[in-house]
Amino acid sequence: MSILKIDGVTKRYANHTALDNVSFDIPAGCIFGLLGPNGAGKTSLIRIITQITGADSGEIYFKGEKLRPSHIKDMGYLPEERGLYKKMKVGEQLLYLAQLKGLTKEEATARIKEWVARFEIKEWMNKHIEDLSKGMQQKVQFMATVMHQPSLIILDEPFSGFDPINANLIKDEILRLRDNGATIIFSTHRMESVEELCDNIALINRSRKVLDGPVREIKDTYKTDTYQVIGNGQLMVTSPDFEVLEQHSNHGVFRASIRLLDGASPNDLLRYLIQRVEVHSFIELVPSINDIFIRKVKETYHA
Amino acid sequence: MHKIWLIIQREYLTRVRKKSFIIMTFLTPLLLAAFMVIPAWLATISDSEDVVMVLDESGLFADKLESKEDLKIIPVAAGSLEQAKMAYQETDYTALLHIPKLDLDKPEGIRLYSKKNTSLQVKFRLENMLEKEIESQRFMASGIDRDMLNKMKANITMTTVNLSESGERDSNVWVTSGAGIVGAVIIYFFIFLYGVQIMRGVIEEKTNRIVEVMISSVKPFQLMMGKIVGIAGVGLTQFLLWVVLSTIVVGGVQAAFDIKPTPTPIEQMQAGRELATGEEAAQTEESSQASTFSEVSNAISNLNFPLLLGCFLFYFLGGYLLYGSLFGAIGAAVDNETDTQQFMFPITIPLIISFIMSYTVVIQNPDGPVAFWMSIIPFTSPIVMMVRIPFGVPVSELLLSMGLLILGFIFTTWIASRIYRVGILMYGKKINYKELSKWLFYRV
Incomplete structure (x- = not known):
């Protein structure tokens, strides 16, 4: 079942079109990557989903219902431009933001306690936001985003500004939230950073959707049956089943990219190689999302 | 509605808890009190009397200029102006008033010498005294009795009354x-x-x-x-x-x-106007101020x-x-x-x-x-x-x-x-x- 169905959404500003008839589904319980270069329209789409702005045409369905204001409290949004009230204490700030999302004071207090224990930040509660380091502020902001246990969490460029340790902490939290049933939308222009996290993606370029679907399927579609082999010996491929795309040799160690042709299986290639050389490494060369994106964009413009 | 209430609360509480708010809130009444106390306090300490030496060459004002509570008149024994000036230099008196020989119809040449600038108040009061004395002398010369004249003078304070449907109000x-x-x-x-x-x-x-x-x-x-x-x-x-x-x-x-309560600027202005109208006003100043005060509080x-x-x-x-x-x-x-x-x-x-x-x-x-x-x-x-x-x-x-x-x-x-x-x-x-x-x- 899809938690969010985006159906033909178009958004125009005074002198440019931010989104042009964009449609795709976001399945419930997955981590969804909304990918595309800067200025592609990701943030515009997110602002429509979070009802900060409205679409000029098209509809969005949240859990099968047309998007309406009451859905807001079932969403958590971490904008790219982050900020908190600098002069407020951490505890007050979290309480305030959680209450604005519709939690009662008691619920909010209980949740804050939970998160404080998880992030081990008890001693910060009475500190002012401005006295925290940037990384700590980001953690507080992340807590504020998910405090009300929304079923849809939208994170715009979530890892920008996080040091690697905190980024990993947040990654683990995101996976935990997903396992608890939440759906997470990642929006980023750094496609490689979310590749391993995302179950599904949509690629947006120049206000249009270029591609969407489960990462595995997309990769399967775009994979080229190419394998990288590293080993010892003199590699000479003569079989018509395989095509050598690239080959380097150095002091008897070779590195080659070999593509399978018409129905040959990886095992066929491996068997073929073992008879001739000493194989040290055999890996499928999977195109990265970035590669796919570039290819897809090129296709769209050449077509 | 609930959310807007939360926002109102936050905006209100964060500001009310600020140090600047608390300081401003408590400091302003204190400043107000200071404004009240300091002038009153200054008035009590600066209640020093002014002493004016008078050299009267005209002889018209001898004995006529009387010392007041805070303005003392010391006549100088006859002598030249130079001598008087020198005598004045040795004292710490406020000023030296020199009245040359005068023509009653054209009183000119009266001078007030002082080491520091004299206050306007002293100048006005001296002028008043002299004017009154000269007027008296003129009345005498033309045969009008001063007391008679005083009886004939009228003094009116008007009470303004608002006529409205709800009745008359001062x-x-x-x-x-x-x-x-x-x-x-x-x-x-x-x-x-x-x-x-x-x-x-x-x-x-x-x-x-x-x-x-x-x-x-x-x-x-x-x-x-x-x-x-x-x-x-x-x-x-x-x-x-x-x-x-x-x-x-x-x-x-x-x-x-x-x-x-220190007199309001209004009362001071009224008192000032009354002062300017002459001695009679000064005599009735006390009562007039009292009546002004009651009028003001009445109006309030x-x-x-x-x-x-x-x-x-x-x-x-x-x-x-x-x-x-x-x-x-x-x-x-x-x-x-x-x-x-x-x-x-x-x-x-x-x-x-x-x-x-x-x-x-x-x-x-x-x-x-x-x-x-x-x-x-x-x-x-x-x-x-x-x-x-x-x-x-x-x-x-x-x-x-x-x-x-x-x-x-x-x-x-x-x-x-x-x-x-x-x-x-x-x-x-x-x-x-x-x-x-x-x-x-x-x-x-």
């Missing part, structure tokens, strides 16, 4: 004007002080980048109104605390130092306080809401405070004009056309109407003005919310009026 022009001006000044300053706080608050949210987090939870309009109402609460709190604390502090000071007690207070609160809030939302819109349109100038200008102009007009044109002619129109137009009415109300404003005009003020702030709030919802998400763009007017009709 009034006092000074009190009436004063009450209005005080209300107008307070409204003027509160609109400015707290309007700018709204603007700063919005800019702060924008530069902190919290605004996008906020409006993913609440509507921009809720955020804006919450801030405006919250800050209004801060303003009212401060105002009420000032009233209460001032009353306590002033009462305490009065009890502790046992001082009478005869002001329609419930009406005045009710109108004050209405125009206070109405004016604040009208301007406050515009200040909020400015905050949303710019990225930092230095960019606010060009937008502040058209907002501050009507405020400043109505402020200046209120204590010039309006106070002189509270029922004139300028006063009328300025008290009807919403942008100037909060200040100008406050000045007019103590003089009595027809109910129909008052209702018209209030109605228009309500429409006015609905209108400015609408404009502001349109600018606000676009502006808060707009960064790094220099905004001009053309751009701003487009925002009014953006579909967001």
